[in-house]
Amino acid sequence: MAESTGKRADARRNEKALLDAAAAVFVSDGVDAPVRKIAAEAGVGMGTIYRHFPTRADLVVAVYRHQVDACAEAGPALLASAESPFAALRSWVDLFVDFLVTKRGLAAASRNDPDGFAALHGLFLERLLPVLDDILAAAREAGEVKSDVPAYQLLRAIGDICAGAERVDPGYDARITIGLLLDGCRG
Amino acid sequence: MAESTGKRADARRNEKALLDAAAAVFVSDGVDAPVRKIAAEAGVGMGTIYRHFPTRADLVVAVYRHQVDACAEAGPALLASAESPFAALRSWVDLFVDFLVTKRGLAAASRNDPDGFAALHGLFLERLLPVLDDILAAAREAGEVKSDVPAYQLLRAIGDICAGAERVDPGYDARITIGLLLDGCRG
DNA sequence: TGCCAAGTGGAACACTGCTCCGTATATTCG
DNA sequence: CGAATATACGGAGCAGTGTTCCACTTGGCA
Known part of the structure; x- marks a missing residue:
């Protein structure tokens, strides 16, 4: 059920976690916050963040x-x-x-x-x-x-x-x- | 003779070389050019550039x-x-x-x-x-x-x-x- | 000439963005 | 229910940055 995206459930969950984490970190540390920090806040690895948002700007835009x-x-x-x-x-x-x-x-x-x-x-x-x-x-x-x-x-x-x-x-x-x-x- | 600065002759020479090199590199590479490149262009080491200009901004200002x-x-x-x-x-x-x-x-x-x-x-x-x-x-x-x-x-x-x-x-x-x-x- | 403070060079550190690939797992199919 | 497989994950590692540190060199003076 849910989104018709072909994505796996955990992938969708992580994407949401990343967006939330990024929003939080952007507020506390500014938009220039290190990618690592956002990944850590979301509880995911570096690979994951880059998988979902190929560049930091994509994340900002999202x-x-x-x-x-x-x-x-x-x-x-x-x-x-x-x-x-x-x-x-x-x-x-x-x-x-x-x-x-x-x-x-x-x-x-x-x-x-x-x-x-x-x-x-x-x-x-x-x-x-x-x-x-x-x-x-x-x-x-x-x-x-x-x-x-x-x-x-x-x-x-x-x-x-x-x-x-x-x-x-x-x-x-x-x-x-x-x-x-x-x-x-x-x- | 020359400047009444208490600086040593080689120090003054290096400072001039750094200013010239920085000016040249700023033109060709922009003001954000790596410090290393400016040092290399001037033919001095990293230590020297930081001795004369504690921060890159000091160099820009100069x-x-x-x-x-x-x-x-x-x-x-x-x-x-x-x-x-x-x-x-x-x-x-x-x-x-x-x-x-x-x-x-x-x-x-x-x-x-x-x-x-x-x-x-x-x-x-x-x-x-x-x-x-x-x-x-x-x-x-x-x-x-x-x-x-x-x-x-x-x-x-x-x-x-x-x-x-x-x-x-x-x-x-x-x-x-x-x-x-x-x-x-x-x- | 010989001494020594001033000056030097560049290796090393801390931090960044980003890539890569062995590992783990959600999903599907028998 | 249990395996097979494509999908996704994690984090070590690379390349590049600014900056610091200190063993070494050297100019200038006595």
Whole structure:
């Protein structure tokens, strides 16, 4: 019964254990936590972790995929409920920033690892870019955004700023920068 | 004769060799190049490199210090010659961005290494922050900048954006984002 | 010249991501 | 129920990193 995946029962169990362990370790140690630690936390060996997630980035993507989905799905709702498209833009960007800054190291996770970057970047592009694009288009139509900056440019800038902001420093607030950026879009 | 440093002649020679080697390797391999490679290029042992530069960040700072100085010194000149303080702001930021993007990995060099970050960050704060602060103040006085964003916030945002932009991607241009940011400052 | 503190080199350590393959076991079939 | 087999597991091991340590060399001075 259960999943129709051809996987063996223990394999499925281990995959779940790994996802849970990774989520826990990412919270306590940051996304850069050693693979060994995640394997240990899950109570499996190195071989197992690499069997299920060929690269650490795959694991990261798997762990956060549903949160990214939630962020993507919130877009249209915000656009419908906010008092203006630009307000929706602000709210949605806030959501994304929240997501990024509450996951220690998420945005920077792939820094050292080009493949990892591609995976995470790809997830954002696939799920979030269309959403931001819609919001941006609506805001333009309402005359609230003059700049013709592409959504990609904006999405990436936000990611980069949050990545840099991960360093703890009481005097710095990434949200201020991002607010400035959005103001810049109004032209 | 020569420097009044109490250092031995061979020590001074090695320090110079290391700086030259590091500069060369940074260009060809990026700022993240292995320490061993720099030592080999300079023809010295591991012990020597760590004697002169206790951490890789110290080496990075030493290599780029005079370029940072040049950037700092260009500030007042730009302010005097540009047709408006905001134009000077743009030009100066361009200068800084040029510096960051032409040094592969410079802005991200310290990413993995908190001490390294502090060193580089400290250099920028010490040399560049006052310059940006002056330009920003002038632009505000001329009514060209409405936002009261602190210079620190802006400087760091630029650094973070360039750090993120280091990943090669023909579709992304950090300068667009930074331009947007400056537009945002005009309020 | 001879001495010795300053300086050097590179082996060794601790840590990382990742691979490999002998072993264990879930599942299936007789 | 008991074997046969494909599937999955564990962890030792490899390659590469930054950094430390200390026996050895050498510049500069008396």
